């Protein structure tokens with residue numbers, strides 16, 4: 001079993017338990033369920049910088065990145081920095097996040113928020129909406145074409161933007177469908193943790209122009225963004241490079257300033 005299989009097996013158990021504790025009907029009663037969402041794909045289309053900044057305490061590939069964060073403050077810092085959106089990791093076991101992190105970010109800022117999670121069940125989409133998300137991530141490596149279709153349509157009906165993440169040509173080819181807003185290429189292989197920006201470069205031509213292209217992971221330099229832009233990317237998902245500093249918001253601000 002690779003790490004991704006383990007994460008997904010644990011996730012299925014977690015979702016089963018959560019359904020008992022907080023049934024779907026209860027999620028639908030959340031005041032946030034009625035909230036009008038903000039589109040990240042539109043924000044990226046309108047932007048020259050395209051930064052999506054992530055809140056990430058730790059990861060299986062890196063252990064601790066930053067355990068002393070106040071997610072509300074990080075969200076405000078990212079917003080002030082001028083990011084297009086913020087990604088909030090909500091997985092507890094492997095990334096040290098929580099669904100409450102999403103809620104705290106929502107209470108602090110009005111920018112588009114991405115629920116960064118291993119989504120395997122519609123329940124998690126109801127939860128995303130109920131806790132204030134605008135966007136959800138679907139990971140092709142853990143979903144069939146049918147699952148991607150069902151989950152993305154379900155998300156669209158809730159008014160959520162959909163970012164579909166791929167890592168290779170096979171995943172990309174079976175995943176392209178109209179219910180997606182953004183196609184993300186993860187430069188990190190979630191099974192081996194190997195990182196290479198070449199993944200984004202190699203797959204860019206295969207992504208139809210109607211989708212906003214996002215490059216994810218391992219981005220830490222202005223040079224990298226300039227190169228990725230030449231390959232058609234409009235969005236850049238950055239976690240560790242900001243989170244490893246004492247002040248993620250300030251480091252995002254400094255980065256975005258240099259991009260302008």
Ligand SMILES: O=P(O)(O)OC[C@@H](O)[C@@H](O)c1c[nH]c2ccccc12
Pocket residue numbers: 054056116117139165186216217218219237238239240241
């Ligand atoms: O910290 P980085 O290398 O900048 O990466 C951020 C983000 O791309 C990464 O956290 C990520 C991309 N896809 C994921 C799927 C699940 C968990 C995490 C991720």
